[in-house]
Amino acid sequence: MPAADPTADHSVPPHRPGSNSLSRGFGLLGDEWSLFLLRLALLGRSKYSEFRAQLPISHAVLTNRLDTLVREGLIEKRMYSERPPRSEYVLTERGRSTWPILTSIWGWELAWVSHHSYETPPMHHRACGKDFAPVLTCGHCRQPVTARDLRAAWGPTGGWRESVPETTTRRRSGSRGTAVDHSFYPDTMAVFGNRWSSALVGAAFLRVHRFTDFQTLLGVPPGLLADRLSALCERGILEQVRTATRPDWAEYRLTEKGLAVFPVIATTIEWSERWVGSPDGPAIEIKHPACGSAFHGVLVCDQCGETLTGAQIELGSVPSAAGTTPES
Template sequence: MHGDGPNALARAIGLLGDEWTLLLVRAALDGATRYSQFQAVLPISHAVLSQRLETLVSEGLMDRRQYQEHPPRSEYRLAPRGWSLWPVLIAIWSWERRMASTDPIRTPPMRHRVCGQEMTPSYRCRHCGQPVDARHLHVVWGPSGGWQRTVPGATTRRRSATSGAKVFYPSTMAVLGNRWSAAIVGAAFRGIRRFSDYQDVLGCPPSVLAERLTSLCEHDVLEPVASSDRADWSEYRLTRKGRALFPVIDMVVDWAQRWYVSDEGPVLERMHLVCGAPFRGELVCDQCGVGLHGPDIEVGEPD
């Protein structure tokens, strides 16, 4: 990937900003491999399921293997690229459960099999083991970075929350499910505040930017505050709920840069200000402090 095209992060957000991608990967992590098994656990139409499975195969998240010739039947198993999304899903689960408790579908609890306790993941630096949030990182654009290169070309059309169908990750989809919303939140984490600055760095049409900022404020991810420069100006800052998205955003960055490698170099370069090492985060159990691994996590029943 060279030049002015979408970079690794834009490609990842365009893919993960589809609720069905997340749900199909989650179902596969739970053991679903066949078409009928995916349909049994998800309220998904034949047409959408076929299209999404094809996308996941073409994007390298799943491998397809025919297990029956007459009639032809295939199974879909997670490839390493798809399997490695489990930390992103755990981070999303944690954020939805802690910060989006008013949503109509409650996220179920999770238990850590190693210690046997119901847990909430914590995020820490792999190098020094210290807890981390966005304030603890120094982040600069890498060789393939840049504001407008990081805006996805498009995100797959997702189900409408007003269509009567359940939306399983409603708050997450409000952020990742629209390319401009995802870009705005990313810019907010990089310190962008004013309407004009969002417009300048992202190249977003003013009417679209206004609508997206309003939506993010309605979802309590951003909040308008009076500008320190002019009383009649507003700035849009991350709320506590918005700041808590950091592990999700950071793990998407990490996943994107691992699996969509560019000859140019990374999109972002991150340094942990506490220990001075290049940053990579990891999820740990808040009960026992042990690093989390997919097979060690058990999903409970919804509250």
């Protein structure tokens, strides 16, 4: 979306109380344990003991994340035994529909992150029988798209500060906003595991580049802003570029690695608008000028070109169990 420029005058829109779909959606899904619980549930896990066996987290953290996902309607807690009382956690339609986000995250990590503390197996497309990478396409014209191909503007409920992700859980991040050493999604969490990092990357896609503009538009404290920008540069998401008009000034621009994270952002935006959107309208409106339509993203297989569904994707489970098939 870099060709769009909703910040042309860099004015700050009036702040409205509350949050919008972007704030709620990115806040809820920007937590590593929640993402991995959803991934395991898509792979068919449903019992507390199964989650506990495959995630190196405490009972308190696991219980907290499951309670959050139940409260937010992504998972339903069902009792399957009264004596003794035992429950299972089953995905709702809202939870099942996160598979494009998780697929995009996995594809980006495989392509751009060279080291993982845990095994990161390839994704396999059952329909064509090949390992694949997801490709984001326009649902109207079916052409592959990148952020550069799209135009974006704030919708009726949009705004810079309204769109900063909510903090629904305590995030797993290092002191500089980078992921901890044993993170499953190290660079994804560097982007989405901190609310300010997520907001900064989103603003960079909307052509905000200067330190003062990030600070003014988002309302982030300067010390924290410097820390998050430094962390994103260390991860190779952003880079400092000297301006031609003021060589003593630096701008922060997305690298190719940073631009490549766009499918994760696009699928999260669509999920957020569908499931936690406002009746007053979308937070952001994205169009594909090449075909003139409102943008709706569709993931396809890079090997056969067919539209992906969750039921056709095979993944290795985490961290070391045999691969199974996610639900559609």
